[in-house]
Amino acid sequence: MITSHRRTDDEVREFDAPPGLPQNLQRVLVDLIELHLQGKQAHWNLVGTNFRDLHLQLDEIVDTAGEASDTIAERVRALNAVPGGRSDTVTASTTLPAISPAELSTTETVDLITTRIYAAVNTILTVHDDVDAADPFTSDLLHEMIDSLERAAWMHKSENRKI
Numbered sequence: 001m002i003t004s005h006r007r008t009d010d011e012v013r014e015f016d017a018p019p020g021l022p023q024n025l026q027r028v029l030v031d032l033i034e035l036h037l038q039g040k041q042a043h044w045n046l047v048g049t050n051f052r053d054l055h056l057q058l059d060e061i062v063d064t065a066g067e068a069s070d071t072i073a074e075r076v077r078a079l080n081a082v083p084g085g086r087s088d089t090v091t092a093s094t095t096l097p098a099i100s101p102a103e104l105s106t107t108e109t110v111d112l113i114t115t116r117i118y119a120a121v122n123t124i125l126t127v128h129d130d131v132d133a134a135d136p137f138t139s140d141l142l143h144e145m146i147d148s149l150e151r152a153a154w155m156h157k158s159e160n161r162k163i
Contacts, residue, residue: 015135017079017080017081017134017135018134020130020134021079021130021131021134021135021138022076022079022081022083024127024130024131025072025075025076025079025081025083025127025131025138026076026083026084026093027093027095027123027126027127028072028120028123028124028127028142028145029069029072029073029076029083029084029085030084030085030089030090030093030094031094031095031096031119031120031123031124032065032066032068032069032072032120032145033065033069033085033090033094034090034094034096034116034120035061035065035096035116035117035120036062036065036066036069037090038096038099038112038113038116039058039061039062039065039113039116040058040062041099041101042058042099042104042109042112042113043055043058043059043062045101045102045103045104046058046103046104046106046109047103047104047105047106048105048106048107049106049107050106050159051106054106054109054110054159057155057156057159058109058113060152061113061117061152061156064148064149064152065120065149068145068148068149069085071141071145072141072145073085075138075141079135095119095120095122095123096116096119096120097115097116097119099112099116106159107160110156110157110159110160111157111160113156114153114156114157117149117150117152117153117156118153120149121146121149121150121153124142124145124146124149125146127142128142
């Protein structure tokens with residue numbers, strides 16, 4: 001079992017994290033790292049109408065994904081497990097679809113990145129109940145990430161919305 005310390009009243013006890021907890025967090029981690037990388041790829045290769053605003057908005061998404069991946073990796077370490085963030089690990093296990101290495105129009109980028117944000121959120125939602133059952137504190141971290149990512153997706157996809 002993976003252990004970390006928990007305080008209950010006046011005593012400190014070891015928290016035995018089931019093996020599935022770091023494994024579930026690893027699934028979230030690789031998608032957040034991939035979202036960060038794809039956001040930068042889109043940021044660098046963006047062209048078209050409303051370039052500047054989308055360029056800056058992509059930086060915000062990249063920052064959100066980067067901070068979230070760091071939080072997850074550090075939580076895995078706090079559980080005495082080892083997070084895997086190497087490029088080969090991310091490539092082999094992400095659920096996000098690949099992104100084009102070419103220039104991307106602003107309209108296309110909005111749709112591509114929104115899809116990838118929702119893919120990362122879906123991974124978090126997929127593991128959520130198991131994480132919550134194992135460690136409600138870690139589940140709270142996931143709630144914050146879902147909120148931040150879904151807000152970013154809403155702001156981003158509104159760029160292409162027609163009424």
